[in-house]
Amino acid sequence: MxxxxxxxxxxxxxxxxxxxxxxxxxxxxxxxxxxxxxxxxxxxxxxxxxxxxxxxxxxxxxxxxxxxxxxxxxxxxxxxxxxxxxxxxxxxxxxxxxxxxxxxxxxxxxxxxxxxxxxxxxxxxxxxxxxxxxxxxxxxxxxxxxxxxxxxxxxxxxxxxxxxxxxxxxxxxxxxxxxxxNPVSVAYAAVSLASRIFDDLGKSRALLVGAGETIELVARHLHEAGVRRLTVANRTQERASQLAAPLGGQAISLDEMPDALSSADIVIASTASALPVLGKGMVERALKKRRHRPVFMVDIAVPRDIEPEVGELGDVFLYTVDDLQEVIAENRRHxxxxxxxxxxxxxxxxxxxxxxxxxxSGGELIRDVRAHGESLRDAARDQALARLARGEDPEEVVRRLAHQLTNRLLHRPTLALRDAAADDRRDLMDAAAHLLLDEPSDPSR
Structure with missing residues (x-):
C-alpha cells in the first residue's frame, strides 16, 4: 500500500x-x-x-x-x-x-x-x-x-x-x-465661537436671520447647546415658522427685526440678499436699548448680510465667514x-x-479534538462492556481495551507524522513533539 x-x-x-x-x-x-x-x-x-x-x-x-x-x-x-x-x-x-x-x-x-x-x-x-x-x-x-x-x-x-x-x-x-x-462646519464653528464668549449659552437669546440650510443647522446646534429663546427672521415668515416651531422658537418677518435685535445676545445671519440686511445704524440703536451689553454677531452670507462697519462698534463681536474658515482650518489640523x-x-x-x-479558533479546535477522543473512548468502552457481558476474562478485556484505545488515538497522528517526516516538515514535527511529548523532536534519534 x-x-x-x-x-x-x-x-x-x-x-x-x-x-x-x-x-x-x-x-x-x-x-x-x-x-x-x-x-x-x-x-x-x-x-x-x-x-x-x-x-x-x-x-x-x-x-x-x-x-x-x-x-x-x-x-x-x-x-x-x-x-x-x-x-x-x-x-x-x-x-x-x-x-x-x-x-x-x-x-x-x-x-x-x-x-x-x-x-x-x-x-x-x-x-x-x-x-x-x-x-x-x-x-x-x-x-x-x-x-x-x-x-x-x-x-x-x-x-x-x-x-x-x-x-x-x-x-x-x-x-x-x-x-x-473641534467644529469643522461653518454652522458648528459659529456656535462654538458663541460658547467661548458666553459662559452659559442657555441664558442667551439668539436671533437668526434667514431660513436656509445653514441657518437650520445653526438653529439645531444652538438648541443642542441649550439655547431655548430662539427667534428666526426671514423674508417669508412661513418658512421661518417651519424652522423655529420644532425647536420652540419664534418666527418674525425682516421688518420686525429691529425690535428683536435689541434683546438678542447672539445674531447669526445667512440670507440670499444682494445687500446687507443689518446696518450700522440699526445695530447702534439696538445697543443703546441693551445698555451696551455685548452682542455676538456672525455673518455667514456671501455677499455680506451685516455691514462691515458694525464691527467698529463697541460691545459687538463681529465675525465673517472668512473668520470662521480660519477656525475651521485650525480645527481640522487639531x-x-x-x-x-x-x-x-x-x-x-x-x-x-x-x-x-x-x-x-483554538477553543473550537480543542472542542473538536476532545469530541473525537471521547468518541473513540466511548466506542472502545462499549466494546469492552460487551465482551464482559459475554463472560470474557476481565483482565484480558482490560488489556485489549488499553491496546485498542491507544492504537485508535495515535493512528492518524502517526500517519500524519510519517508524511511530515517524508516531506521534511520540521515545523509540523516540532509542533507534534511539543504537543505530544512536551519536548523538541531530535532528528538524530
Missing part, C-alpha cells in the same frame, strides 16, 4: 469528527462618498424596509456564514464571514439585489479581507473614513446595523467579537482623543492630530481582535 498523503488523512476522517479545517474569511465590501457618485450611492443604498430581506438573502448564500449591512447616505458596506468564493458571491449578490451590472459596481467598490477588514470597520466607527473627519453620527448608525444583523440572526462568533471590539475601540477613541470636539492618535488606538484594537480570534 502506498504512502498516505496529508490530504488523504483529512479526507478520510470519520463524519462524526467535525474538524474545522476550512478557513473562514472576514470580508468587508462596499462603496462610499470617495469611490461612488451620489447617483450610484442612492441606487446601492438599502432602505429600512429592504434591510431585513437583504440580510435574509445574504444568509442563504452558501458561501456566507455571517453577515451585517451598514447603509447610510454616504456608504453601503457588507461585513461578512465567508467560505471559498465568498467575495465574488457578495459582488454578484449586491449587483443582483440592486439590479446593477456587476462590472459597473466593481468600478466603484472596494474590499478588505481579514485584519484589513477589521481595521476598516474600526476606522468607520470612529469617523476616520467619514466625509467630516471624526463625525459622531456614524457610530450610532453602525450600532443600528449591528442590532439589525442580530435580529436577523446574521451574527455568529466572528462578527459578534469584531463588533464588540469595534465598539470598545470607538469608546476609547472618544474618551482619550479630542477628534470629535482633528488630524487627534486622528493620528486614533489610528494608533485602532491598531491596538485590531491586535486585540486578532488575539481573541485566535483564542476562539
Amino acid at each position: 502506498g504512502r498516505l498523503r496529508r490530504h488523504s488523512i483529512i479526507r478520510t476522517l470519520p463524519a462524526h469528527f467535525p474538524l474545522r479545517l476550512r478557513r473562514m474569511t472576514l470580508v468587508a465590501l462596499g462603496i462610499n462618498h470617495r469611490t461612488a457618485t451620489l447617483d450610484v450611492r442612492e441606487r446601492v443604498a438599502f432602505t429600512p424596509a429592504q434591510l431585513e430581506q437583504a440580510l435574509s438573502e445574504l444568509r442563504e448564500l452558501p458561501q456566507v456564514h455571517e453577515a451585517a449591512v451598514l447603509s447610510t447616505c454616504n456608504r453601503t458596506e457588507l461585513y461578512c464571514v465567508t467560505g471559498e468564493g465568498g467575495e465574488q458571491a457578495l459582488h454578484e449578490w449586491l449587483g443582483r439585489f440592486h439590479d446593477m451590472p456587476v462590472e459597473s459596481l466593481a468600478h466603484c467598490a472596494y474590499h478588505f479581507l481579514e485584519a484589513d477588514a477589521a481595521r476598516h470597520l474600526m476606522r468607520v466607527a470612529v469617523g476616520l473614513d467619514s466625509m467630516v473627519l471624526g463625525e459622531p453620527q456614524i457610530l450610532g448608525q453602525l450600532k443600528e446595523a449591528y442590532q439589525a444583523a442580530r435580529d436577523a440572526r446574521g451574527l455568529g462568533g466572528e462578527l459578534e467579537g469584531l463588533f464588540q471590539q469595534t465598539f470598545a475601540v470607538a469608546k476609547q477613541v472618544r474618551t482619550e482623543t479630542g477628534i470629535g470636539r 482633528r488630524q492630530l487627534e486622528a493620528d492618535q486614533a489610528e494608533s488606538l485602532i491598531e491596538s484594537g485590531v491586535d486585540r481582535w486578532q488575539h481573541e480570534r485566535r483564542l476562539r
Whole structure:
C-alpha cells in the first residue's frame, strides 16, 4: 500500500469528527462618498424596509456564514464571514439585489479581507473614513446595523467579537482623543465661537436671520447647546415658522427685526440678499436699548448680510465667514492630530481582535479534538462492556481495551507524522513533539 498523503488523512476522517479545517474569511465590501457618485450611492443604498430581506438573502448564500449591512447616505458596506468564493458571491449578490451590472459596481467598490477588514470597520466607527473627519453620527448608525444583523440572526462568533471590539475601540477613541470636539462646519464653528464668549449659552437669546440650510443647522446646534429663546427672521415668515416651531422658537418677518435685535445676545445671519440686511445704524440703536451689553454677531452670507462697519462698534463681536474658515482650518489640523492618535488606538484594537480570534479558533479546535477522543473512548468502552457481558476474562478485556484505545488515538497522528517526516516538515514535527511529548523532536534519534 502506498504512502498516505496529508490530504488523504483529512479526507478520510470519520463524519462524526467535525474538524474545522476550512478557513473562514472576514470580508468587508462596499462603496462610499470617495469611490461612488451620489447617483450610484442612492441606487446601492438599502432602505429600512429592504434591510431585513437583504440580510435574509445574504444568509442563504452558501458561501456566507455571517453577515451585517451598514447603509447610510454616504456608504453601503457588507461585513461578512465567508467560505471559498465568498467575495465574488457578495459582488454578484449586491449587483443582483440592486439590479446593477456587476462590472459597473466593481468600478466603484472596494474590499478588505481579514485584519484589513477589521481595521476598516474600526476606522468607520470612529469617523476616520467619514466625509467630516471624526463625525459622531456614524457610530450610532453602525450600532443600528449591528442590532439589525442580530435580529436577523446574521451574527455568529466572528462578527459578534469584531463588533464588540469595534465598539470598545470607538469608546476609547472618544474618551482619550479630542477628534470629535473641534467644529469643522461653518454652522458648528459659529456656535462654538458663541460658547467661548458666553459662559452659559442657555441664558442667551439668539436671533437668526434667514431660513436656509445653514441657518437650520445653526438653529439645531444652538438648541443642542441649550439655547431655548430662539427667534428666526426671514423674508417669508412661513418658512421661518417651519424652522423655529420644532425647536420652540419664534418666527418674525425682516421688518420686525429691529425690535428683536435689541434683546438678542447672539445674531447669526445667512440670507440670499444682494445687500446687507443689518446696518450700522440699526445695530447702534439696538445697543443703546441693551445698555451696551455685548452682542455676538456672525455673518455667514456671501455677499455680506451685516455691514462691515458694525464691527467698529463697541460691545459687538463681529465675525465673517472668512473668520470662521480660519477656525475651521485650525480645527481640522487639531482633528488630524487627534486622528493620528486614533489610528494608533485602532491598531491596538485590531491586535486585540486578532488575539481573541485566535483564542476562539483554538477553543473550537480543542472542542473538536476532545469530541473525537471521547468518541473513540466511548466506542472502545462499549466494546469492552460487551465482551464482559459475554463472560470474557476481565483482565484480558482490560488489556485489549488499553491496546485498542491507544492504537485508535495515535493512528492518524502517526500517519500524519510519517508524511511530515517524508516531506521534511520540521515545523509540523516540532509542533507534534511539543504537543505530544512536551519536548523538541531530535532528528538524530
